[in-house]
Amino acid sequence: MPRQPLVQFQVDYLQILDENGRVDAALEPSLPQATLLQIHRCMTLARLLDRRMHILQQQGRMGTFPSCYGQEAAGLGCVLALRPDDWLVPAYRETSALFYRGLPMKNVLLFWMGLEEGNYWSPQLRVLSIPILIGSQTLHAVGIALACQIRGSDEVTMVFFGDGATSEGDFHEACNLAGVYQAPVVFVCINNQYAISVPRCLQSHSETLAQKAIAYGFPGIVVDGNDVLACYVAAQEAVQRARRGQGPTLIECLTYRLGPHTTADDPRRYRSEQERLQWEAKDPLKRWRIYLEQRGLWSESQQLELERELLAEIDAAVRQAEYDLAHADPLEMFDFVYAELPPDLAAQRREAAEHVAQTDTVSASARR
Amino acid sequence: MPRQPLVQFQVDYLQILDENGRVDAALEPSLPQATLLQIHRCMTLARLLDRRMHILQQQGRMGTFPSCYGQEAAGLGCVLALRPDDWLVPAYRETSALFYRGLPMKNVLLFWMGLEEGNYWSPQLRVLSIPILIGSQTLHAVGIALACQIRGSDEVTMVFFGDGATSEGDFHEACNLAGVYQAPVVFVCINNQYAISVPRCLQSHSETLAQKAIAYGFPGIVVDGNDVLACYVAAQEAVQRARRGQGPTLIECLTYRLGPHTTADDPRRYRSEQERLQWEAKDPLKRWRIYLEQRGLWSESQQLELERELLAEIDAAVRQAEYDLAHADPLEMFDFVYAELPPDLAAQRREAAEHVAQTDTVSASARR
Amino acid sequence: MALRNMVQALNWALRQEMARDERVVVFGEDVARQGGVFRVTEGLLEQFGSKRVFDTPVSEAGIIGISTGLALAGMRPVCEIQFSGFMFNAFHQLGLMAARYRSRSRGLYSVPMVVRAPWGGGVRALELHNESEEAVYAQMPGVKVVIPSRPRRARALLVASIRDPDPVVFLEPKRVYRSLREEVPDEEEVFPIGKAEIVRSGRNLTLITYGAFLQECLQAAELAERDFGVTIEVIDLLTIVPMDTRTIVESVKKTGRCVIVHEAPRSCGIAAEIIARINEQCLLYLHAPIARVTGYDIPYPFFAREHAYLPTIPRILDAIRRTLEF
């Protein structure tokens, strides 16, 4: 018996709306007009908020935060495929998708202003807390999907993570477990080409990230992540597969972070302006606007009107968030550790209370 | 632009010496006669020692230990491809391979008798300590391989692990790092179909374990793990690739643990006798003996002679090991924690010394 | 009432809770078909089916991670880590993620899960199968840690843990899995998390422990009472985090002397924390330094040397004597 081929695999690439706004009519999904406009609104809001947060951060009114500039399409495109009762497990750059899902802007602001309140929203959103530990959320998504599977309900869980996250053991264990149990979960890798300064080619020697699915026995696909339609179509397929009990899918969305990793980062240290410009030409918003205009759904004046409206909303949200921040009680940090405050921790809370109250006077004495 | 194939992959299967001892002449490697006989010796010794250890364990003269019965070929076949200055990072069932490499039998005995001394052997063997934390050693192998790469030497590192280990995050991170740095390492998965009671099909939904290599951008291959020649040929290819600077390979050796997971295990709880019998027919030793006989290198009387000789060696090694065990100083447990004993730990050592000395008298008092 | 060993008592708790609450699911390496390497989950697969009792790949971070997800979505996962040392592979998932969902989401999410694990040494097991990592959890606020010592409380505490709204690490002293039997009632019994138990009362010295060493402590107390003519109060912590400081402090105020026994390494162990609390709350009642009888600050040795590592009755007796004679 000679050496024999045993198994063979293939990973596809999907693009529907190209960089110049040309659509592949054969593949174009039919989405309601209201949805097309809502997509535009959410992407525009994410971009405008990103800019505003940058200013707030420079004014010291907000902590360092990760920009989503350039990546507004990928997460949103995928989330379009979910039902409202499906679960969404975000990473930290899917602002546009969260808005589509109904998350109040104030939450995003509070989160980056350093308050746990930023993660407190309606349970009906079925959106999990924003994770900081890279890759960790992939496992929680699999657990949530298993809960749905065990209960016999048909909700699907979609989880987002970056190219960097695929290097973590957690990602591996999540994919492997999802494969073994055929969990109804969709893994969406937002490959923005960098993990802070480390380029995609140093993150893994694999030709694509989507092919990592082969290791777990489920399908993977690469899509143009700046193309809302391709993301939606790939996600739709994956969600349906999951809902039918046919197990997980890995979708790799190719995109680019046009801004810095966070406001503390200087991308010029690790990438060329030329590279950035190449990707700027593939801007998902520009492309989407052409698409809407070609379909007669959008005009310059509508755009101006929308931006005015959104800026006003942002102003209002910032005011609310800063009000909440100013009125946050520091001692509440004790109140959500356990369902009930254990006696010794209650004593520590009292101890802290003394000092929070005293701080002014005593620190005045320290300054004497 | 429609949906397009982006990347394609294939994983091969290799068998050279089949279950009935028939060899594929086109693929047969040319190994020196002395090596062929040495292989037989090491596999036979591993099997005989396994039996003896089982008895020792039942007599309470040894702790619980993992049987290598049925798996004698895979590790050994792969190790044949190494140079003496290459590094070997074992799991805990590659006894035959360790013997081929020159490891004294006493070490194996001491290890399972519960003494760190079992892991103390000549540094020239370039064999790393036996690991208990599943999958952890794969990372150490990559680190060792990187050390060789950085120093510009051409040594290769080969690491063994089980089917179960492929589920651990450590395995993933090891493969990913090895791919990124194109480290000179050969990953050998000894797929014996079970991780304790959990069958291969519940370990991963992937068709093969070898295809996991695709996730990291390097080649994977499946071999008949009960066929020394196939293991050797696949390993040889992988070792050469690594030595030439062409990066890692994943070899999946299909084999079967004919005995229990450890002496504490009862395999009848999770697998059928029929399954076991099917695999018994594929016994690597039987096959190897036919191969030797067909080449005119072996006879029944030689076999009897060899077994007599090996049993005597085993007797001697058990005597030595039990002597060492009886003379082991408990307090030496303090002496290898750090290169130098820190003062407070020296005080703890003195404290322990009092009690080790007292134990007899005081426990007598406790028994009063 | 039936006489049960700890394995049987725990199995009983799991059976009853699974029958009572269909949100309870049990999983881990070898827990389903094999019934667990120590047989704690034996028969659950047969009784409750493969949706609620399932085996996992060798994947500890995965086990804790999906358990977290299951709990986030409203289930009541009871997962098993095959030996507690392997919790190290999942400390990030437990300590950084599961433990903090409630606080990071300001109560929107919570993680009512139980992580069971055979724990501690003394059974001639392999390297890394003997760890006592309980003190580490004290530095992971948001988790609770329970360590039973005997079958009856083990059962009642496991029930409480399953019903607890927060993540509970439930560590089972494998050395006493089958070494003693107790009357364990068939009917439901719950013992509250956070309560220590005075298992023997006395006036001259407080002996504090938890887990397998309760047996040695009780024997040492008896020997000490006879040999030194004193009475010894023995406290079984049962819950390690959050600790029942009050019971400890009240006892030490009465006895003025204290010895603490555990298997874990000494530095920054549970005994250190108990000493710190006594120092803070009743220093002036102390007649002698508090003594620690613990594992040493070395890796748990391979089993041929474990007898020299673990506390022994003579070591405990010796500490009692020195504390009394101080």
Next chain:
Amino acid sequence: MALRNMVQALNWALRQEMARDERVVVFGEDVARQGGVFRVTEGLLEQFGSKRVFDTPVSEAGIIGISTGLALAGMRPVCEIQFSGFMFNAFHQLGLMAARYRSRSRGLYSVPMVVRAPWGGGVRALELHNESEEAVYAQMPGVKVVIPSRPRRARALLVASIRDPDPVVFLEPKRVYRSLREEVPDEEEVFPIGKAEIVRSGRNLTLITYGAFLQECLQAAELAERDFGVTIEVIDLLTIVPMDTRTIVESVKKTGRCVIVHEAPRSCGIAAEIIARINEQCLLYLHAPIARVTGYDIPYPFFAREHAYLPTIPRILDAIRRTLEF
């Protein structure tokens, strides 16, 4: 001599050691091209090339694991974990594997590696970027833990750590990375691991700390001396494991009073261990309970509340006053 902040001092140590010993290699997430997110490894890639300074994927267990392998094979790896909280992802590799190779192989193998990590809070960073997990390492025998507080010692201790034959976790208080400068000699300087330093001597109270809070402690000591008419001895631990008990005990024997300050959660923290050792070695010298000024037993809060979590000068002063007045 040159004035250097801690980032510069550490960078200097790395440069000198890399030049001196070609077995030293530096790697981690964003350490090469980026020069580290805090710039500690800035310029090393340019000076020593990509074989000895390289970026890694986001893979903490991987970083510690390959570091272990590099050390086993005779290199001197100095790896970086981007923030010390992410060490949790690698505790199994560190605590169970790297820490124990020497003992599990009876000295055949050893792991001379350094794991550097920015550590602690107070810089308005995101969740999980503020951890103080040092006490956990005390339960991982086989590792050493160093936490410098100021640039000069930071440099000299990093050199010692790189030359140490055992794994050293080197935690860098990110709050003082750039907040103060010191004379740091250009020439080689080594400070021994395992030695605490009395940075201010006094007779009435021993104030023990490490890391960033040395600054607050020094200020509090000054204020207390002026306000309460006492003198305060301030001890900077520098090495956390193994701890310099002798320096502590001698000081407390002299002063009879002690306050310990750290950012980490209180229970089973370093302060607990110090209290336990004082209890064991000089209980009768104590005039008052030892006070702990620490983080609380809660997850480090998101940064808007961190000021209420972290010790402050008023909290330290208050503890000093109570201890003096006891």
